[in-house]
Amino acid sequence: MKNKYSVFSLIKNALSQHENWQQAWGNPEPKKEYEAIIVGGGGHGLATAYYLAKKHNLKNIAVLEKGWIGGGNTGRNTTIIRSNYLWDASAGLYDHALKLWENLSQELNYNVMFSQRGVMNLAHNLQDVRDLKRRTHANRLNGIDAVWLNTEEVKKFCPIINTSPDIRYPVLGGTLQRRAGTARHDAVAWGYARGASEMGVDIIQNCEVKGIKRNGDKVEGLETTKGFIKTNKIGVVAAGHSSVIANMAGLKLPLESKPLQALVSEPVKPIIDTVVMSNAVHAYVSQSDKGELVIGAGTDSYVSYTQRGSHNIVEETLKAILELYPIFSRMKMLRQWGGIVDICPDASPIISKTNIKGLYFNCGWGTGGFKATPGSGDLFAHTIANDEPHKLNAAFNLNRFVSGDLVDEHGAAAVAH
Amino acid sequence: MFLINCPFCGERDQSEFSSGGEAHIVRPKQPTELSDDEWAEYLFMRKNIKGIQFERWNHVHGCRKWFNVVRNTSNDKILSVYKMGEKPPVNYK
Numbered sequence: 001m002k003n004k005y006s007v008f009s010l011i012k013n014a015l016s017q018h019e020n021w022q023q024a025w026g027n028p029e030p031k032k033e034y035e036a037i038i039v040g041g042g043g044h045g046l047a048t049a050y051y052l053a054k055k056h057n058l059k060n061i062a063v064l065e066k067g068w069i070g071g072g073n074t075g076r077n078t079t080i081i082r083s084n085y086l087w088d089a090s091a092g093l094y095d096h097a098l099k100l101w102e103n104l105s106q107e108l109n110y111n112v113m114f115s116q117r118g119v120m121n122l123a124h125n126l127q128d129v130r131d132l133k134r135r136t137h138a139n140r141l142n143g144i145d146a147v148w149l150n151t152e153e154v155k156k157f158c159p160i161i162n163t164s165p166d167i168r169y170p171v172l173g174g175t176l177q178r179r180a181g182t183a184r185h186d187a188v189a190w191g192y193a194r195g196a197s198e199m200g201v202d203i204i205q206n207c208e209v210k211g212i213k214r215n216g217d218k219v220e221g222l223e224t225t226k227g228f229i230k231t232n233k234i235g236v237v238a239a240g241h242s243s244v245i246a247n248m249a250g251l252k253l254p255l256e257s258k259p260l261q262a263l264v265s266e267p268v269k270p271i272i273d274t275v276v277m278s279n280a281v282h283a284y285v286s287q288s289d290k291g292e293l294v295i296g297a298g299t300d301s302y303v304s305y306t307q308r309g310s311h312n313i314v315e316e317t318l319k320a321i322l323e324l325y326p327i328f329s330r331m332k333m334l335r336q337w338g339g340i341v342d343i344c345p346d347a348s349p350i351i352s353k354t355n356i357k358g359l360y361f362n363c364g365w366g367t368g369g370f371k372a373t374p375g376s377g378d379l380f381a382h383t384i385a386n387d388e389p390h391k392l393n394a395a396f397n398l399n400r401f402v403s404g405d406l407v408d409e410h411g412a413a414a415v416a417h
Numbered sequence: 418m419f420l421i422n423c424p425f426c427g428e429r430d431q432s433e434f435s436s437g438g439e440a441h442i443v444r445p446k447q448p449t450e451l452s453d454d455e456w457a458e459y460l461f462m463r464k465n466i467k468g469i470q471f472e473r474w475n476h477v478h479g480c481r482k483w484f485n486v487v488r489n490t491s492n493d494k495i496l497s498v499y500k501m502g503e504k505p506p507v508n509y510k
Contacts, residue, residue: 243465254461256438257490302436305467305491310418312432345461402457 002198005109024190025197030204030226034062036233036384037222039209039245041065042074043185044362044369045237046192046203047377048384053199055378056385061201064224066208070189073239073369076339078262078296080275080286081371082119082180084139084146089395089407090348091142096392097375098179104374110191112183113289117274119180120149120157122324124169124280132175139177149174158276160327167323169281182275182286188373212249218357219249235360235384240305240340242363249356253363254401255342258299260367261309263336267291271327281320293331295321299341299367309338341366346400348407351380351393360384361398419493424500425480437473439463440485441505467491469509473501 003009003022013021036052038045041063052058063069081101083094105112123129132148139146154174155163163171193203204226211223212234221230236245240257267290277284284296297317300310314336322329344350344364349372351362362380365372379393389397400406420428445451445459464470470490475483487497487509497506 241467243463244467247464247466252458252462252464254457254463255465256463257465257467302431303438303465303470303472303490304493306493310431312418342465401461402453404453 024194025203028202028204030062030064030202030207030224030229031060033060033230034202035060035231036235037061037229037231038063038235038237039222040072040237040239040241041069041189041193041203041205042072042237042239043070043188043192043373044074044239044365044376044380045235046070046189046196047373048235048237048362048380049201049203049377050192050196050199051378051381052385053196053201056381058385059200061196062229063196063201063203064207064209064222064229065203065205066225068205069193069203070186073339073341074185074189074373076262076337077185077370078284078286078294079182079185079370080119080180080277080284080296080368081114081183082177083144083371084119084121084135084175084177084180085409086135086138087407087409088142090409091139091144092392093349093375093379093396094372095142095144096378097372100374100378101183102179104183104188104191108191108195110187110194112187112191114181114183116179116181117286118157118176118178119275119277120154120174120176122154122161122174122276122278122280123172124278125172128280129172132173136175145177145179147176147178149176158272158274160272160325161276162324162326169278169320169323171324180275184289185370192377209245209248212245212359214249214356217355219359232358233360233384234358235362235380237362237380239363239365239369240342242342242361246361249354249359251354251356251359253350253361253398254345255364256303257305257340257342258302259304259306259309259338260299260341261297261313261336261338263295263297263314263333264288265293265295265328265331266334268293268331276324278320278324281324283317283320283324285321285325292334293328299343305340307338307340309336341369343367346406347409349376349396350398351376351383351389351396352398353383353387353389354398419495421474421486421495422498423476423479423482424484424498425482426476429476429479433476433478435475435477437475437483439465440471440473469496471505471509
């Protein structure tokens, strides 16, 4: 790497008042033609370009981003990373990603602040207890660390939780994945952008795709706001806007795009050193390194591209947070925002070829794509380079909606991530 | 968050309603004749439009009746409301 970040580069740049840091990634104009174009410069798209260049030796690649990189859902999520999914296919996919996370800062020479602080999922009724115990067993059979905690152990692990049996949804126990945790979302996008740019990938911001040029059943290029760009391979990683791009190629996808909200509080001293999630009352919370509580709410029930979200959703989440953590009752919320998530009927992603040659989709991550960023990029790059899925993403093909071989993760994933 | 003009109850808050997704997806007349592709199309594939969308809503915490709405999904503005069985308005494409 030309400009490797290290303690020496830090000292060297400190001596020149930090005025001589190199730009972390380039800002090129699009060429006339590329071997492959990735549509969408979020974490997944940049990771795809990075692994295409690194592992599959494609050198002439572009990433097109209609806004700025990492400005979509990559910069809007609550940064939770875990792999304790129920089904074998999901366990394989998400644990592959988790293993990449564990070495990502070294791999990218960029501190993504990956913190394995553990993720705890609470059970509030007997069915939750049965489901979560079943999931714990399934996880362990797949080699994923998972433990069941009873109410006392939950209290011991996170003392600020209200475990009184008198609350509306009492805590009957929970599961814990200790290898799970959080990372700094912007750093993931920036780190992959820097790594990809270093290997010659053109990252083109403020360039929106307006059309896909097809010749019969294969793609020939993209119409963009910066003109026509020729290519034979298009990888679409456009999250909430996947259907919009699919429609340009005359395809329909099994997706619905909905606003998902999150909010952060004013910063306070360290109070919660893990991530606690509760699917039943729909509240999850962690604390950022700045000290803000990071709270995830649910999706709106209707299709919308507004990036806002409804107040009643936030209200429900905060009610649940207050009952579980009475200590937060006087906290002030600082910011609230929404991102558009593309939800599949089985709550599992699509990393797949399509029936149009050279057109690939990586979408349907719904409410929980951030955790999969490195794995998603790696497997999508493999799929694009070889025109065949990797065995870890073979189950996540588009054809499963025809064959009926769905990966139903609603119980394990649903809305809370 | 927005108001929906229920054709039976008048203007109410969106939180009283439940979204039924894309409208005018016709239930197959001969389910036994359908191929797997046609089933996938009927059950799962959606236009998921950014822009003007025809959709169904149910006033679930009110009169509990279903009806159709034309809404712009990029700003949540409702352009038209019409009852089940009525022809969709033609001036929106």
